[in-house]
Amino acid sequence: MVRTAVAFCPGHISGYFKKVAGETPETTGSLGAGIVVDEGVRVTASAADRPCVVIRQVDGRGRTLSESTGAPPVEYLMTELGVAARVETTCHLPIGSGFGLSAAALLASATALDALFDLGLGREGVAALAHRAEVVHNTGLGDVAACQGGGVVCREGPGTAGARITRVMTDETVHALSFGPLPTPEVIGSPEQLARVAAAFPPECPRDFAEFFSFSRAFAEKSGLVRPEVRAALDACDEAGVPASMTMLGLGVFAAGEGAGEVLAGFGDVYPLSVAEEGFRLVEVRES
Ligand SMILES: Nc1ncnc2c1ncn2[C@@H]1O[C@H](COP(=O)(O)OP(=O)(O)O)[C@@H](O)[C@H]1O
Numbered sequence: 001m002v003r004t005a006v007a008f009c010p011g012h013i014s015g016y017f018k019k020v021a022g023e024t025p026e027t028t029g030s031l032g033a034g035i036v037v038d039e040g041v042r043v044t045a046s047a048a049d050r051p052c053v054v055i056r057q058v059d060g061r062g063r064t065l066s067e068s069t070g071a072p073p074v075e076y077l078m079t080e081l082g083v084a085a086r087v088e089t090t091c092h093l094p095i096g097s098g099f100g101l102s103a104a105a106l107l108a109s110a111t112a113l114d115a116l117f118d119l120g121l122g123r124e125g126v127a128a129l130a131h132r133a134e135v136v137h138n139t140g141l142g143d144v145a146a147c148q149g150g151g152v153v154c155r156e157g158p159g160t161a162g163a164r165i166t167r168v169m170t171d172e173t174v175h176a177l178s179f180g181p182l183p184t185p186e187v188i189g190s191p192e193q194l195a196r197v198a199a200a201f202p203p204e205c206p207r208d209f210a211e212f213f214s215f216s217r218a219f220a221e222k223s224g225l226v227r228p229e230v231r232a233a234l235d236a237c238d239e240a241g242v243p244a245s246m247t248m249l250g251l252g253v254f255a256a257g258e259g260a261g262e263v264l265a266g267f268g269d270v271y272p273l274s275v276a277e278e279g280f281r282l283v284e285v286r287e288s
């Protein structure tokens, strides 16, 4: 009999953020706001002789587009837990493009490993471990905290333990577009970039969806991260009166409201996304 654990975690589009450098990974993270989206990473895990991670990118119909092996942050989870498994991650959204997929892969993997090996970590233990892996590898700061639940989320403290996190639910559709990756470690590992980002940070939580967009856009403009292709798409949204900003940290744009999908379609493949109602979760444990 082979035991397989399946878990899912939604992605997170960060609209704005500010790094908080604590003494430990637990107290390190970011403040900021973003949208937890219904697409993310699905993980299947089964015991193996040695740790192995397979990353699969699929199209809208679930057909495999590419497959690669090895993901240091996910392997770190297994080292820390002292377990060995074959972990397969599947996602449709592009990796490295500001959709928080490293955090989603970590939360879904830790959830699946917890169930597979009966480790008793629970939601808080899973989130704490995933956050540590993310911070240690510089692949993100606030996405794990955000993906503990759904909604338009504002984080007023770093990390997953005790930070004030508020969520606003909405049935709006968000349209997102990616021109390619913007490697997270390059930005959050650079003191100059972080200083600009910190100076651009709006210190309040947005009251509603519209304010989330205006705060995000003001941040994007001041952050110095907008590149020409992103600028062209933002300009087109402005002309059409569509609220839009840049996916942090990726070379992409997200927009909402009437006409958002049509305007972005002029620039590439658009992902229509719903705001997620809940965060990471175990899907099933099956024996076959
Ligand atoms: N779907 C995934 N499955 C496994 N590992 C992933 C996945 N997405 C990201 N990662 C890990 O995170 C690293 C990229 O992190 P990052 O640039 O922060 O991506 P993102 O912006 O999508 O969160 C990858 O090199 C890989 O190690």
Ligand SMILES: CC(C)(COP(=O)(O)O)[C@@H](O)C(=O)O
Binding pocket: 012, 014, 016, 017, 029, 030, 031, 032, 096, 097, 098, 099, 100, 101, 102, 103, 139, 140, 141, 142, 143, 184, 188, 248, 249, 250
């Ligand atoms: C913006 C970012 C630092 C990285 O996000 P991503 O590239 O999606 O991993 C995020 O973790 C945050 O703190 O808001």
